[in-house]
Amino acid sequence: MxxxxxxxxxxxxxIFRNVWFSHFSGFDGxxxxxxxxxxxxxSAAKHYRDIDPSVQGPVPVEPQLLAGPRDAIRECVASITALGYDEINLNMGCPYAMVAKKGRGSGLLPHPDAVRTVLDALCSSGTFHxxxxxxxxxxxxEELDGFIPILNNYPLSRVTIHPRIGKQMxxxxxxxxxxxxxxxxCVHSVVYNGDIFDYGMFEVLRERFPEIDSWMIGRAALMDPFLPEEIRTGTRPPDERERLRAYHDDLFAVYERTLYGPRHLLDKMKEIWGYLGYSFGFGGAPRAKAAPPEILRAKTPVAYTVAVSRLFDSVPLTCGDVTPHTH
Ligand SMILES: Cc1cc2nc3c(=O)[nH]c(=O)nc-3n(C[C@H](O)[C@H](O)[C@H](O)COP(=O)(O)O)c2cc1C
Structure with a gap:
C-alpha cells in the first residue's frame, strides 16, 4: 500500500513537512x-526554494505545477527538473475561483482542448514522470467522461482523484x-483522496475499493497526525499527548525563527490549530475548523504559550483509541 x-x-x-516527518510516520511521500x-x-523564487532538494527531509516529495494552456510550462518544467526531480504532478483540481476561472486547476476539466494543450506541453518538455x-x-x-479518455492517451504515472466537483470546494x-x-x-494507477478522517473511514473505503492500493490524506494529517501511522500499522502509540506536544513545540520554534514577527507566527500557529484542535475534541464535525477559543484569543506569543500549555495539561485527547486493529 x-x-x-x-x-x-x-x-x-x-518547514511543515520536515517537522511533521520528524515526529510522525506512515507516509511514503x-x-x-x-x-x-x-x-x-x-514569488516563483519562493516556490522553488520550497522544493530545493538540499533542504528536504527523508520523505520523497513530488513537486506540483499549476498551469493553464497559455502558461510558460516548458520554463517551469525546466526549473523543476534542473533541481533533480524526475516526477511532476499537475494540479487539475484547485477549485478556487481565482484559479479556476482562469482555466487552471479544476477550471481545466470542462475544456478537453485545454487539457490536451497542457498535457502536450508537459509531455514534450523533457523526461520526467x-x-x-x-x-x-x-x-x-459528467465532465469526467470527457477528460478521463484524454488522460488515458498520455503516459501518466498516477491519477489522484478527489471525488468532489470544483464548485463544491x-x-x-x-x-x-x-x-x-x-x-x-481510467487506465492509469489511481490514488484515492478525500475525507479520510479516521481509521473507520479508511476501512470503509478499502473494503469498497479493494483494487485501490494508493491513498492520499490531507487535512487529517493535521487533525490527527497519528492517523497515517495507524493506517499503516493498525495501532496507535501510547504516548500521543507527549508526541503531539513535542511536534507542536518544534513547529512553533521553527516558525518563530523563520517568520517575520509575532503576528505572522500567531496567525500561522492558529491556522495549524484550526486542524489540530480536532485531536482535543474542538470543532464538532470532523470537517469543521477547530481552533480552541483560548488559543484563538491569544494576542501575544506569551498568551499563546500559556493557552497551549493549559490545553495540553488539562484537555483530554479525543482521536482514535489505542486498541490494535486487525488488518
Ligand atoms: C487549505 C488547502 C490547501 C490546498 N492546497 C492544494 C494544493 O496546493 N494542491 C492540490 O492539488 N490540492 C490542494 N488542496 C486539496 C488537498 O490536496 C486535498 O485534495 C483535499 O483536502 C481533500 O483531501 P483530504 O480530505 O484528505 O484533506 C488543498 C486543500 C486545502 C484544504
Whole structure:
C-alpha cells in the first residue's frame, strides 16, 4: 500500500513537512503545494526554494505545477527538473475561483482542448514522470467522461482523484459512485483522496475499493497526525499527548525563527490549530475548523504559550483509541 501526504497550499510547505516527518510516520511521500506556472519571478523564487532538494527531509516529495494552456510550462518544467526531480504532478483540481476561472486547476476539466494543450506541453518538455491530481469535474461529474479518455492517451504515472466537483470546494460529501466510475474508466494507477478522517473511514473505503492500493490524506494529517501511522500499522502509540506536544513545540520554534514577527507566527500557529484542535475534541464535525477559543484569543506569543500549555495539561485527547486493529 502507498500512502501520500496531500498538498495543502500555505500549510504543507517544506518547514511543515520536515517537522511533521520528524515526529510522525506512515507516509511514503508527499506532493508539494502547487507552484503557479504564472508566478512573477519574485514569488516563483519562493516556490522553488520550497522544493530545493538540499533542504528536504527523508520523505520523497513530488513537486506540483499549476498551469493553464497559455502558461510558460516548458520554463517551469525546466526549473523543476534542473533541481533533480524526475516526477511532476499537475494540479487539475484547485477549485478556487481565482484559479479556476482562469482555466487552471479544476477550471481545466470542462475544456478537453485545454487539457490536451497542457498535457502536450508537459509531455514534450523533457523526461520526467507526469502524474495528475483531479476532481470529478468543475460543474458536473459528467465532465469526467470527457477528460478521463484524454488522460488515458498520455503516459501518466498516477491519477489522484478527489471525488468532489470544483464548485463544491470542500462542502458536502465525497461522491463515491463518481470515484468508482472515474477509476474504472481510467487506465492509469489511481490514488484515492478525500475525507479520510479516521481509521473507520479508511476501512470503509478499502473494503469498497479493494483494487485501490494508493491513498492520499490531507487535512487529517493535521487533525490527527497519528492517523497515517495507524493506517499503516493498525495501532496507535501510547504516548500521543507527549508526541503531539513535542511536534507542536518544534513547529512553533521553527516558525518563530523563520517568520517575520509575532503576528505572522500567531496567525500561522492558529491556522495549524484550526486542524489540530480536532485531536482535543474542538470543532464538532470532523470537517469543521477547530481552533480552541483560548488559543484563538491569544494576542501575544506569551498568551499563546500559556493557552497551549493549559490545553495540553488539562484537555483530554479525543482521536482514535489505542486498541490494535486487525488488518
Ligand atoms: C487549505 C488547502 C490547501 C490546498 N492546497 C492544494 C494544493 O496546493 N494542491 C492540490 O492539488 N490540492 C490542494 N488542496 C486539496 C488537498 O490536496 C486535498 O485534495 C483535499 O483536502 C481533500 O483531501 P483530504 O480530505 O484528505 O484533506 C488543498 C486543500 C486545502 C484544504
Amino acid at each position: 502507498n500512502l501520500y501526504l496531500a498538498p495543502l497550499h500555505g500549510i504543507t510547505n517544506r 508527499a506532493v508539494t503545494p502547487f507552484i503557479p506556472a504564472a508566478a512573477a519571478s519574485r 507526469l502524474s495528475v491530481k483531479i476532481r470529478l469535474g468543475q460543474h458536473r461529474p 470542500y462542502r458536502g460529501t465525497v461522491d463515491l459512485e463518481g470515484f468508482e466510475r472515474a477509476s474504472c474508466n
